[in-house]
Amino acid sequence: MARVKRGMMVHKRHKKVLEAASGYFAGKRSLFKTANEQIQKSGNYAYRDRRNKKRNFRRLWITRINAACRMNGMPYNRFMEGLRKGGVMIDRKVLADLAVHDPATFAKIVAQAASGLTVTE
Numbered sequence: 001m002a003r004v005k006r007g008m009m010v011h012k013r014h015k016k017v018l019e020a021a022s023g024y025f026a027g028k029r030s031l032f033k034t035a036n037e038q039i040q041k042s043g044n045y046a047y048r049d050r051r052n053k054k055r056n057f058r059r060l061w062i063t064r065i066n067a068a069c070r071m072n073g074m075p076y077n078r079f080m081e082g083l084r085k086g087g088v089m090i091d092r093k094v095l096a097d098l099a100v101h102d103p104a105t106f107a108k109i110v111a112q113a114a115s116g117l118t119v120t121e
Contacts, residue, residue, distance in 0.1 A: 005077065011048055012033045015024050017032060017035050017036050017039060018030070018032065018035055020035075021036075021039055022095075023033035024038055031048060040042075057093075059091065060096070061092040061096035062076065062092060062094070062095040062096075064099050065079070065092060065095050065096050065098060065099055066105065067099070068099030068100075068106050068110075069099075069110060072106070072107050072110040072111075073110075074110055074113065074114060078113075079110060079113050080113075081113075081117065082112075082113030082114055082115075082116040082117040083109075083113045083116065084116075085117060086112055086113060086115065086116020087115045087116070088109070088112060088113070088116070090109070095109070107112075
């Protein structure tokens with residue numbers, strides 16, 4: 001009975017890994033074992049940072065909204081409370097965009113949040 005030679009599949013697997021590592025520095029792009037380790041690590045970093053990206057954007061939006069709110073004489077937490085009580089359903093991404101690109105409209109929203117606070121108190 002003939003034996004099974006595995007050289008073709010090993011070569012294919014090694015080639016796939018080395019192509020994926022083509023932009024890496026030094027031996028990480030040319031040595032299979034090192035490249036394989038780096039690809040595993042890179043995949044973990046990519047997975048982690050896809051989640052951190054959402055976290056970072058939310059922090060940025062909150063910072064922008066807070067700055068714009070304070071320019072209109074209201075802190076962020078009172079502004080969000082006023083929106084909630086006033087029944088205004090706008091997410092932070094849109095609010096941050098309005099705060100940066102359309103301050104007049106954002107000022108109207110702040111006024112609406114202030115009226116939402118006074119109605120319930």
